[in-house]
Amino acid sequence: MFNSSILSTFQDQETPFYYYDLALLQETLDVCKQAADRYNFHVHYAMKANFNQKVVEKIKDAGFGADCVSGNEVKQAIEIGFAKDKVVFAGVGKSDREINEALENDIFCFNVESVQELGVINELAAAAGKNAGIALRINPNVDAHTHHNITTGLEENKFGINHWELHDCVEALKELPNITLIGIHFHIGSQITNLSVFKSLCVKVNEIHRWFEERGHSIKILNVGGGLGIDYHQPDEKPVADFEEYFRIFDQFLERKAGQEVHFELGRALVAHSGTLISRVLYVKNGIKKHFLVLDAGMTELMRPALYQAYHKIENISRVEGDVVKYDIVGPICESTDCFGKEVEMPQSFRGDMIAIRSAGAYGEVMASKYNLRDQVKSVYSK
Structure with missing residues (x-):
């Protein structure tokens, strides 16, 4: 719950806006970095989670690499100052232009998602006089036990190379002199809170790793992706994810050889809790069956709530006491799905009250749109 001193800094701000708690962000980055360093693990920040410049600069300054899924993300990461040898480029549909720009910037690695993509990168690298480091993104067919819209590691998903295609990939690599296989890559989904899922991933990675070793391919990088979830229901009780347990699982169950590097691609767990969407109540609509707060x-x-039916804790930060009322918290957009939460209990609320939608630092600002010709959402930062 936001305290009154924080609330006072909001009073003169025009809403809506994203508020970023930079102190919490720094604490999260420090805890993650210390836990990863304990096992000599490498962490790349998933730029897609939040590309707010002040947020990303802090992540870069903390010593993380960048995991990018578009040419513009690669460009921004390098412009902000991420070391080029810490930038990886993933994505199932990289365009020729995006690949060429990444080659020009000599990034560390392309995470390749199909046999066809191998040939395209080799052809473009040859034309540019380059040799591209690549990791094969392999679909491990591991169920992440998360929302079906953010599951990426099943055979029914569009991502990655399936088991039966691995032989074709290995054969293709023999004929592609301008790419070098440096790693194998996996990512099974997002907002994973059942950490035993990562044990299952390790078993699959070990199996596939051995398959490559048996065929004479020495793998330098084991990239296990990300997916670590956060507690959206209790953001104040668990403001920092359990990075220690997360990394411990991989240290315990992932088989590595001397000199091999283990890489991660974390996004949500680093930034989600530090961001809050602040809004005001425009209207209170009281009915017989439903009470609405229109923000x-x-x-x-x-x-996220409209797209994934995602839960965010919602608080009235103008009043902490009063008769409890159940409200549907809705927005002004001309869509029935424009709803942040149903039957949300909070003190009786009034026009002008300020509402905090918590844990919105991941996939919030980055997914904002100008639908209905809305103004671009602003950002405010803690001091």
Whole structure:
């Protein structure tokens, strides 16, 4: 719950806006980095989670690499100052232009998602007089036990190379002189809170790793992706994810050889709790069956509830006491799915009250749109 001193800094701000708690962000980065360093693990920040410049600069300064899924993310990461040898480029549909720009910048690695992509990167690298380091993104067919829209590691998903395609990939690599296989890559989904899922991933990675070793391919990088979830229901009780347990599982169950590096691609767990969407109540609509709070923020500022039916803790930060009322918290957008939460209990609320939608630092600002010709959402930072 936000305290009154923080609330006072908001009073003159036009809403809606994203508030970033930079102290919490720094604490999260420090805890993650210390836990990863304990096992000599390498962490790349998933730029897709949040590319707010002040947020990303802090992540870069903490010593993380960058995991990018578009050419513009690669460009921004390098412009902000991430070391080129810490930038990886993933994505199932990289365009020729994006690949060429990444080659020009001599990035560390392309995470390749199909046999066809291998040939495209080799051809473009040859034309540019380059040799591209690549990791094969392999679909391990591991169920992440998360929302079906953010599951990426099953055979029914569009991502990665399936087991039966591995032989074709290995044969293709023999004929592609301008790419070098340096790693194998996996990512099974997002917002994973059942950490035993990562044990299952390790078993699959070990199996596939051995398959490559048996065929004479020495693998330098084991990239196990990300997916570590956060506690959206209790953001104040668990403001920092359990990075120690997360990394301990991989240290215990992932088989490595001397000199091999283990890489991770974390996003949500690093930034989600540090961001909050702040809005005001425009109207209170009291009915017989339903009571509505109509906010000045909508799905154009925070898409996740409409897109994934995602839960965010919602608080009235203007009043902490009063008769408890159940409200549907909705936005102004002309869509029935423009709803942040149903039957949300909070003190009786009034026009002008300030509402905090918590844990919105991941996939919040980055997914904002101008639908209904909305203004671009602003950002405010803690001092």
